[in-house]
Each structure stands twice: as C-alpha cells, then as structure tokens.
Amino acid sequence: MRNWAILVQTDVETQSLGVAKALKALAEKEQPGLVILGKQAIDDDANQTGQMLAALLGWAQGTFASKVVPAEGTVAVTREIDGGLETVDLKLPAVVTTDLRLNEPRYASLPNIMKAKKKPLETVDAASLGVDLTPRLKTLKVAEPPKRAGGVKVGSVQELVAKLKTEARVI
Amino acid sequence: MTTLVIAEPSAEGVKVPTLTTLGAAAKLGGDVHVLVIGQGVGAVADATAQVAGVAKVLTADAAELAHGLAENVAPLVVGLVKAGGYSHVLAPSTTFGKNVAPRVAALLDVAQVSDITGVESPDTFTRPIYAGNAIATVQSSDPVKVATVRGTAFEAVAATGGSAAVEAASGAADAGLSRFVSQEVSKSERPELTSARVIVSGGRGMQSGDNFPLLEALADKLGAAVGASRAAVDAGFVPNDYQVGQTGKIVAPELYIAVGISGAIQHLAGMKDSKVIVAINKDEEAPIFQIADYGLVADLFKAVPELTAELGKAG
Numbered sequence: 396m397r398n399w400a401i402l403v404q405t406d407v408e409t410q411s412l413g414v415a416k417a418l419k420a421l422a423e424k425e426q427p428g429l430v431i432l433g434k435q436a437i438d439d440d441a442n443q444t445g446q447m448l449a450a451l452l453g454w455a456q457g458t459f460a461s462k463v464v465p466a467e468g469t470v471a472v473t474r475e476i477d478g479g480l481e482t483v484d485l486k487l488p489a490v491v492t493t494d495l496r497l498n499e500p501r502y503a504s505l506p507n508i509m510k511a512k513k514k515p516l517e518t519v520d521a522a523s524l525g526v527d528l529t530p531r532l533k534t535l536k537v538a539e540p541p542k543r544a545g546g547v548k549v550g551s552v553q554e555l556v557a558k559l560k561t562e563a564r565v566i
Numbered sequence: 567m568t569t570l571v572i573a574e575p576s577a578e579g580v581k582v583p584t585l586t587t588l589g590a591a592a593k594l595g596g597d598v599h600v601l602v603i604g605q606g607v608g609a610v611a612d613a614t615a616q617v618a619g620v621a622k623v624l625t626a627d628a629a630e631l632a633h634g635l636a637e638n639v640a641p642l643v644v645g646l647v648k649a650g651g652y653s654h655v656l657a658p659s660t661t662f663g664k665n666v667a668p669r670v671a672a673l674l675d676v677a678q679v680s681d682i683t684g685v686e687s688p689d690t691f692t693r694p695i696y697a698g699n700a701i702a703t704v705q706s707s708d709p710v711k712v713a714t715v716r717g718t719a720f721e722a723v724a725a726t727g728g729s730a731a732v733e734a735a736s737g738a739a740d741a742g743l744s745r746f747v748s749q750e751v752s753k754s755e756r757p758e759l760t761s762a763r764v765i766v767s768g769g770r771g772m773q774s775g776d777n778f779p780l781l782e783a784l785a786d787k788l789g790a791a792v793g794a795s796r797a798a799v800d801a802g803f804v805p806n807d808y809q810v811g812q813t814g815k816i817v818a819p820e821l822y823i824a825v826g827i828s829g830a831i832q833h834l835a836g837m838k839d840s841k842v843i844v845a846i847n848k849d850e851e852a853p854i855f856q857i858a859d860y861g862l863v864a865d866l867f868k869a870v871p872e873l874t875a876e877l878g879k880a881g
Contacts, residue, residue, distance in 0.1 A: 411668070412677050435813065439695050441680045446636065446668035455637055455743035458665045461806065471747065475806045476661040477760070477815070482747040483635065489743075495796065495813060496806060531677035535690065536703040543838055546859035548850075552872040555844065555862055563842045563859065565764070565821040566788065566877070 399514060405521035405528055413528035415447035420524040422452060427488060429470065434459050434492040445492035455485035461496040567596035567688060569654040570624075572643060572670075574662055575603060575634045576610050580617055580725055582717065582761040583658030588619060589720035590713075591656055593685035597621045601646065601735065603639055605632035611732050618727040624735040631738055633746035634662050638738070640669035645737040647674060647710060653688070659714040659816070660760075667714050676708035681816075683719035697812045697835035717760055718818035718839055752807050756782075759810065762791035764821045767810055767837070768803070769795040771826020771847065771866055775803035780867070781825060784874045793817065795833045811836035826866045829854030846870065 403417050422430060435442035449456035457463070457472030461480065464471040465487075473482045475494045503511070521528055549555045559566045569591045574581040584600070591598045599622040602611045611625040624646065630638045643666070647655060655670060657663035659681045671678040683701070684692035690705045691713060759765060766785040768778060778792070785792045793815070794808040810817055812835040822840035827833060829845070829852055837843070838857055845858035848865050855861040862869060 410677060412672060412675075415672060437697070437812075439680075440697070440812065441678070442664050443668035443671070443678050443680060446665065447672035447678075449636075450640060450669040450672035453743075456665070456669065457744075458636075459661060474661070476749075477807060478749075478751040479805060479807050480750045481633075482749070483633075484745040484747050486743050494806070495800060531706060531708050532679065533705045533707065534702050535705055537695070537700050538703070540694070540698065540701050543843075543857045545856045546843075546861065548855070548861045548863060552862070552864075552869055552876050555860055555873065556876045558860055559821070559842070559844070563821075565842050 400516045402518045403521050407528045408530045410530045411441050411443035412447055414444050415451055416526040417521055417524050418448050419451045420526050430490045432492050434494055445490050449490035455489040457485050457491045459494040460491050461494050463491055567653045569594055569598050570652040571600045572657040573600050573602045574658050574660055580613050583660050585722035586717040586720045587656050587658045587715040588723040590715040592619050594654055594688055603631045605629055615730040615732050616726050616728050618724040620728050620730040623730050623732045626735045626738045628738040630740035635744050636666045636669045637741040637743040639666050640673055642737050643670045644673045646735055655712045657714050659716050663714045667712055671712040674710055676710050676712055677706055679704055679713040681716045682713045683716050697831050718816055752805055757791045759791045759793050759815050759817055762819050764788045764790035765793050765817055765819045766790045766823045767793035768798055768825050769827030770797040772803055780870045784870055787874050787877045795827045824854050827854055828852045
C-alpha cells in the first residue's frame with residue numbers, strides 16, 4: 396500500500412464542476428477503488444463535487460454517508476436522508492460523500508503533524524491534467540442578509556404565552 | 567424558454583418541496599414542465615397535473631426508478647433536457663434533489679447553482695454562502711441552468727387550478743451501478759419539519775434523548791414538528807432526520823421554539839428565517855438570545871412542562 400498526498404495547484408477560481416473534472420483525471424491515472432469526499436464545503440455549501448465526479452466517471456455514488464461497509468466488488472452505504480436512513484449497495488469503484496455521523500473525526504496530533512512533513516507529497520499543476528477549469532458561474536455581488544434584531548426577554552412562562560398570543564399572534 | 571422541474575418523489579399527492587420549487591420556476595417565467603419519477607406514480611402524476619402553472623407533466627414510471635437512485639434518474643433527465651430543449655432544470659434542495667441534480671449538471675457539462683433563494687433574471691440567482699452570513703448573486707454562463715431550490719425562500723404554488731397534459735417519458739433504464747437495499751424512515755404523526763407551521767427544537771441542554779418527550783408534549787399541544795440541533799443529534803439523543811442547521815434541514819416556520827440550544831452559527835443557518843423565534847435557555851449569555859424575539863432565561867426542565875400546561879389551560 397502506498398501512502399501519499401497529491402496537491403493539485405491552480406490560480407483559477409475553483410468551482411465544483413472544474414474540481415470534479417480534475418479529480419476525474421486523477422482517478423483515471425491512479426485507479427482508486429473508492430473515492431471519499433466531504434458532502435459540502437463549509438464556505439459555499441455547494442454540495443456538488445462528489446456527485447459530479449461520480450457522474451463524470453460513470454460510477455455509483457453514495458452521498459451523505461453515515462455508514463460504509465465494503466464487500467467483494469461492492470460497498471453498502473447507509474445515507475442520511477430527509478426521512479431517516481437509506482441503505483444502497485454500490486458497484487465498485489464508487490464515490491462516497493460523508494455526513495456528520497460517519498465516524499469520530501481523527502484530529503492530527505502534533506507528533507503526527509511532524510511525521511506528515513516527511514510523507515511524500517506530489518504536486519500536480521492543474522493545467523497538466525488537461526481539463527477545463529474555467530469558472531461557469533460569475534459572482535456579481537455579495538451582500539449582507541437583513542439582520543435579525545434581538546427581541547425582548549420575558550420574565551415568566553405566562554408572559555411568554557401572553558406575548559405569543561397578543562403581540563406575535565402566532566398561537 | 568422552458569423549465570423542467572424534477573418533482574420530489576412521492577407515494578401520494580404532490581410534496582411541498584415540489585410546490586416551492588414550482589414557485590421558483592414561476593419567477594423564471596416561460597413554460598414549466600414537471601417530471602414525476604417512481605413506480606406506480608399515475609395518481610401522483612394526475613395530482614401534479616392539477617398544480618397551478620404547470621403546462622405539462624412527464625411521468626417516468628419504472629421499477630428501476632422506484633427509489634430515486636441518482637445513477638438511474640440522472641441519465642433520464644439528461645435525455646429529456648437534450649430532446650426537449652429545456653433552458654432550466656430545477657430540483658428541490660432535499661436530500662433527493664441534492665443527490666440527483668449535480669449528477670445531471672455534470673452529465674450536461676454545466677455548473678449547478680445550489681440552494682437558490684431568489685431569481686433575479688433567467689441566468690442570475692441569489693444564494694446564501696458562509697452559513698447564511700452572506701448572500702451571493704451569481705450568474706451562470708451555461709446554456710442550461712441547473713439549480714436546486716431552497717424551499718423556505720419561495721412561496722408554494724397552489725396545488726389546484728391547473729390542468730396540464732400528462733405524457734409518458736421514455737428513456738428510463740437501470741444503469742446497473744447501484745441497488746436499493748433498505749430504508750429506515752422515522753414514523754411520526756407530527757408534521758414534517760420543512761413544512762411545519764410551528765417547530766419545537768431541542769439542543770444539548772436536553773441532556774438525554776429520554777427528555778425529548780417533554781418537547782413532544784409541547785409540540786403536540788401546538789401541532790408542531792420536533793427538531794434538534796446538531797449537538798443533540800451527534801450525542802445520539804434523536805435521529806439524524808431531526809437536525810436543523812447548515813448541514814441538516816433549513817426551516818422557516820411561523821414559530822420556532824429553541825429549547826436548550828445555545829445558538830451556534832451552524833444552527834442559526836438553518837432557522838434564522840423563522841418568523842418568530844422563542845429561546846428557552848438557562849444561560850442568559852447564550853447567543854440564541856441575540857436573534858430570539860422572545861427569550862426566557864429558565865431551567866428548561868421546569869419551563870417546558872409549565873409552558874405545555876399553560877397552553878392547555880388557555881387553549
């Protein structure tokens with residue numbers, strides 16, 4: 396087994412489709428049996444890259460996974476869906492995107508961070524992958540949403556019920 | 567300009583996320599077609615044909631579509647888009663839509679705009695970023711615009727008043743990549759979180775799943791759904807489908823009662839568009855009070871039963 400990291404470098408603004416194309420090129424070169432990604436980035440919340448990668452590779456996708464059980468040639472993925480949980484059996488190779496309850500995150504300890512510096516890191520220029528990373532979406536504007544003004548503190552349950560009835564009129 | 571809306575799979579009737587996605591489609595203008603997928607969905611298709619503003623309903627009725635597997639649904643949608651010349655494909659921001667739509671977009675070689683909250687023009691949309699702390703206006707340069715729609719941001723269209731033609735869509739096939747095994751769906755008599763008028767949510771302050779019946783009693787008094795913060799779900803108090811927040815469900819009820827929830831930014835991202843927010847927390851410094859319309863600094867184990875009793879009295 397080979398343990399190493401690959402860093403794909405580009406100065407282009409990365410968007411989900413372009414990233415998926417870069418990952419596809421890497422997957423075709425490295426031939427992994429399973430690709431695991433997070434389900435959504437914490438900044439743009441796009442929730443797209445894993446699904447797009449699976450589409451481009453023509454592989455199965457197990458999104459929002461809370462349990463992953465590999466078997467011979469397949470992997471069973473339990474997915475967190477709106478109504479509860481769903482288990483699907485995917486043909487390998489496949490793409491899995493993770494949800495919060497998949498496992499306990501393993502945080503890097505200081506000794507491991509030191510050791511990681513010695514691990515092989517392969518840097519790949521995105522241009523060498525031969526994929527089109529041109530952004531398709533243009534951000535025209537970023538604005539602050541309307542602020543919610545804080546309200547009042549009430550002194551008792553009775554006061555709360557009275558306000559909900561007569562002031563807010565929601566009950 | 568014609569928009570194809572992928573309906574939220576349904577065993578009966580038209581789901582609310584489909585109606586709110588149609589609300590976004592109406593803002594685009596142009597004709598709107600709805601794709602109903604599943605197995606034995608004839609009655610659902612007929613109900614969809616009654617929805618206001620729908621020009622045509624396409625049904626894809628096949629065993630391999632019974633569970634909405636993205637590997638089977640996406641090629642079908644792509645075939646329809648290519649044959650039908652659709653300018654837009656919209657899906658609800660549900661776990662179904664979020665799973666399928668990016669697969670459709672990638673197969674069409676177009677970008678997806680996720681979780682839109684506004685339509686500025688046929689190619690320009692608003693969407694929240696940074697956990698809802700900023701609203702981005704984005705323009706797509708692609709020939710087909712694929713987007714998922716945040717249900718709380720659009721009015722549901724009327725479920726009646728339309729009389730669309732229903733047509734069978736061809737092109738369904740089993741991609742042979744995935745197979746449905748099982749589903750564990752939470753059974754509840756209470757309303758669904760994403761369409762409830764009132765929501766009662768519990769956080770880490772509930773201390774244990776054994777204490778959630780306190781919230782359920784209150785919820786039943788109000789006809790409310792029960793939700794939870796990520797902390798409560800991660801601690802195993804309640805199942806994952808209760809989670810309200812950035813990576814869970816986005817809700818905007820008339821009344822949101824946050825109990826024992828401190829108000830982490832990830833939670834606020836899922837509920838801060840609620841009309842009226844009530845917070846009950848014993849920590850008066852809890853950030854939830856900064857956005858709550860009514861805050862009660864109290865021990866929830868005393869205050870919640872008292873509130874339930876008070877509502878019973880008055881009601």
